[in-house]
């Protein structure tokens with residue numbers, strides 16, 4: 016699943032292609048061609064957590080969420096729907112095509128289902144201002160204290176933006192075992208973990224690539240391209256202690272989680 020930095024970068028790339036331009040063609044998976052909105056102006060492209068929203072005219076929004084396999088591609092020419100097309104927004108200059116998106120729905124801005132979907136999204140860690148105290152309160156209010164951190168960090172209703180990569184990176188950098196129960200983590204430590212996730216997401220948006228090692232330890236020497244602490248580093252030596260990094264399927268969705276069994280011993 017793309018992380019928040021990917022969606023924010025994508026929104027930034029799509030703004031010059033779409034915003035202020037008239038729609039020449041709109042095709043959406045759940046309703047096909049939408050001729051009624053041809054000629055309407057795209058007024059905004061924005062990321063809200065991992066949701067990507069395209070504002071069309073005064074009243075409509077194309078609500079998309081890429082999910083795991085979803086992709087977005089810009090093309091300078093015409094685009095036509097195929098079996099995996101989720102949406103097409105074409106202007107006179109080109110088209111933006113969503114494929115295999117988990118969500119691609121055209122709705123009115125005041126549509127209750129759309130409003131509810133966005134209300135379920137917690138504070139976006141990439142927003143200019145984030146109340147991390149509120150994020151910690153949301154975490155504790157979201158479930159009983161036995162919930163493991165690996166699930167807490169991925170819960171987009173607590174804070175939006177952290178995906179599978181940053182989940183592993185943040186937990187390693189904070190020395191927290193992914194299976195550690197929420198209640199056993201000091202609120203200050205949890206707040207620090209979200210602050211670090213925010214810094215990692217911001218670096219990803221700012222630089223166009225992820226370098227979590229630099230975020231935590233800017234002076235560290237490493238090989239070019241060697242930019243993550245643990246993610247996708249199974250069996251390679253931990254950058255802190257040398258122990259072999261392991262990948263374990265953890266959490267409610269059994270997503271792959273990378274960790275150092277020494278640096279992230281569950282000590283609680």
Ligand SMILES: [Zn+2]
Pocket residue numbers: 253254255256257258275276277278279
């Ligand atoms: Zn280690």
